[in-house]
Amino acid sequence: xxxxxxxxxxxxxxxxxxxxxxxxxxxxxxxxxxxxxxxxxxxxxxxxxxxxxxxxxxxxxxxxxxxxxxxxxxxxxxxxxxxxxxxxxxxxxxxxxxxxxxxxxxxxxxxxxxxxxxxxxxxxxxxxxxxxxxxxxxxxxxxxxxxxxxxxxxxxxxxxxxxxxxxxxxxxxxxxxxxxxxxxxxxxxxxxxxxxxxxxxxxxxxxxxxxxxxxxxxxxxxxxxxxxxxxxxxxxxxxxxxxxxxxxxxxxxxxxxxxxxxxxxxxxxxxxxxxxxxxxxxxxxxxxxxxxxxxxxxxxxxxxxxxxxxxxxxxxxxxxxxxxxxxxxxxxxxxxxxxxxxxxxxxxxxxxxxxxxxxxxxxxxxxxxxxxxxxxxxxxxxxxxxxxxxxxxxxxxxxxxxxxxxxxxxxxxxxxxxxxxxxxxxxxxxxxxxxxxxxxxxxxxxxxxxxxxxxxxxxxxxxxxxxxxxxxxxxx
Numbered sequence: 119x120x121x122x123x124x125x126x127x128x129x130x131x132x133x134x135x136x137x138x139x140x141x142x143x144x145x146x147x148x149x150x151x152x153x154x155x156x157x158x159x160x161x162x163x164x165x166x167x168x169x170x171x172x173x174x175x176x177x178x179x180x181x182x183x184x185x186x187x188x189x190x191x192x193x194x195x196x197x198x199x200x201x202x203x204x205x206x207x208x209x210x211x212x213x214x215x216x217x218x219x220x221x222x223x224x225x226x227x228x229x230x231x232x233x234x235x236x237x238x239x240x241x242x243x244x245x246x247x248x249x250x251x252x253x254x255x256x257x258x259x260x261x262x263x264x265x266x267x268x269x270x271x272x273x274x275x276x277x278x279x280x281x282x283x284x285x286x287x288x289x290x291x292x293x294x295x296x297x298x299x300x301x302x303x304x305x306x307x308x309x310x311x312x313x314x315x316x317x318x319x320x321x322x323x324x325x326x327x328x329x330x331x332x333x334x335x336x337x338x339x340x341x342x343x344x345x346x347x348x349x350x351x352x353x354x355x356x357x358x359x360x361x362x363x364x365x366x367x368x369x370x371x372x373x374x375x376x377x378x379x380x381x382x383x384x385x386x387x388x389x390x391x392x393x394x395x396x397x398x399x400x401x402x403x404x405x406x407x408x409x410x411x412x413x414x415x416x417x418x419x420x421x422x423x424x425x426x427x428x429x430x431x432x433x434x435x436x437x438x439x440x441x442x443x444x445x446x447x448x449x450x451x452x453x454x455x456x457x458x459x460x461x462x463x464x465x466x467x468x469x470x471x472x473x474x475x476x477x478x479x480x481x482x483x484x485x486x487x488x489x490x491x492x493x494x495x496x497x498x499x500x501x502x503x504x505x506x507x508x509x510x511x512x513x514x515x516x517x518x519x520x521x522x523x524x525x526x527x528x529x530x531x532x533x534x535x536x537x538x539x540x541x542x543x544x545x546x547x548x549x550x551x552x553x554x555x556x557x558x559x560x561x562x563x564x565x566x567x568x569x570x571x572x573x574x575x576x577x578x579x580x581x582x583x584x585x586x587x588x589x590x591x592x593x594x
Contacts, residue, residue: 120193127187128179130156155269162266164188164202166257168233168247173255174206185210194239243288261288351585368568
């Protein structure tokens with residue numbers, strides 16, 4: 119039988135539906151609650167349920183409350199096309215039509231006779247409707263369950279049997295189908311192969327063959343081998359249980375070691391940071407040393423500048439004295455020149471020996487002039503010393519300014535050094551945690567042990583699965 123067309127109106131959630139079936143396999147698919155199961159129920163009721171049965175009450179249309187309508191067109195053989203039209207309900211009706219070409223249909227049966235004719239056409243082992251003791255509601259049979267079982271009860275096929283059919287039409291149809299299949303060469307080859315396997319296992323009287331090389335003998339040998347292998351695997355599994363316990367212990371240890379490793383990693387990072395700070399401190403100490411040397415040099419320059427200032431003050435005082443002496447010498451020279459001139463005039467006036475007098479006077483004047491020149495030279499030396507002292511004062515002022523700048527730099531450097539010293543103290547406090555590096559090495563070793571144990575456990579698990587498979591095979 120092949121379905122051609124299906125039309126549904128007001129059937130449960132389906133308001134209006136037309137389905138055209140194509141040749142071969144047709145598949146209804148879609149999301150849940152789309153109405154696929156309702157379509158199958160409509161086909162089941164159209165073929166099996168009388169239109170006036172109360173079994174259709176649950177399929178009354180959800181939207182308008184009108185009586186359901188189902189029309190199904192199907193073909194049983196070439197040029198034998200049938201169309202069933204059923205409107206369910208107490209005031210409903212049934213109509214069965216027949217066609218040779220699928221276009222022109224002739225009315226064949228109406229009312230209750232439609233269901234009787236359908237069961238005669240289908241030959242599913244269902245008797246005609248009516249009669250005393252007749253079944254109420256949706257009729258059942260082996261083929262009806264096998265071909266149109268409900269989606270929520272597909273296992274019903276395992277409960278039904280051809281022996282429970284009320285008529286033999288279903289059994290006759292299956293027998294005819296099997297006879298037709300028996301003429302198929304493929305089926306005959308399969309049947310011969312099956313018979314050969316049966317003859318290898320049983321005698322003509324149906325007893326099991328137990329001779330060497332028989333199926334049951336080989337199965338028994340395989341069973342013994344399987345049992346031996348199972349026992350071997352059970353021993354291996356027992357041995358692997360200790361490995362599994364060790365793995366759990368190692369897993370726990372690994373978790374602890376991982377925590378220690380994380381802490382050690384954090385501390386190593388802290389140590390690296392402190393080491394960098396220590397390097398900075400060394401650099402700062404070197405800078406401090408250089409700054410201290412510079413400060414000492416500047417202090418020496420300052421002391422020399424103070425000494426130079428004192429010398430300058432002394433020289434300034436001496437310059438004053440020298441200037442006074444120079445002025446006195448100049449006055450003395452002027453006085454000597456005046457006296458010499460006066461002596462010459464007196465000598466000429468008195469008429470004495472001018473040569474002797476001039477020699478005496480000239481000698482006296484030369485002595486005075488020489489003393490005045492010496493006084494001038496001494497004063498000039500003192501003035502030059504004062505000028506050198508002024509240069510020293512200027513250098514001392516410049517040195518003092520540089521000293522102040524270096525002192526400011528030294529203050530900044532000392533502050534940096536103080537901070538570096540504080541960081542170094544913190545570094546020295548945390549340095550005792552270096553033994554955590556050894557813990558990190560222990561963690562790595564534990565990880566290696568865990569990997570080895572995991573391999574052993576995986577091997578034990580594989581053996582356990584093989585053991586379970588062998589146990590299942592032995593149970594069969």
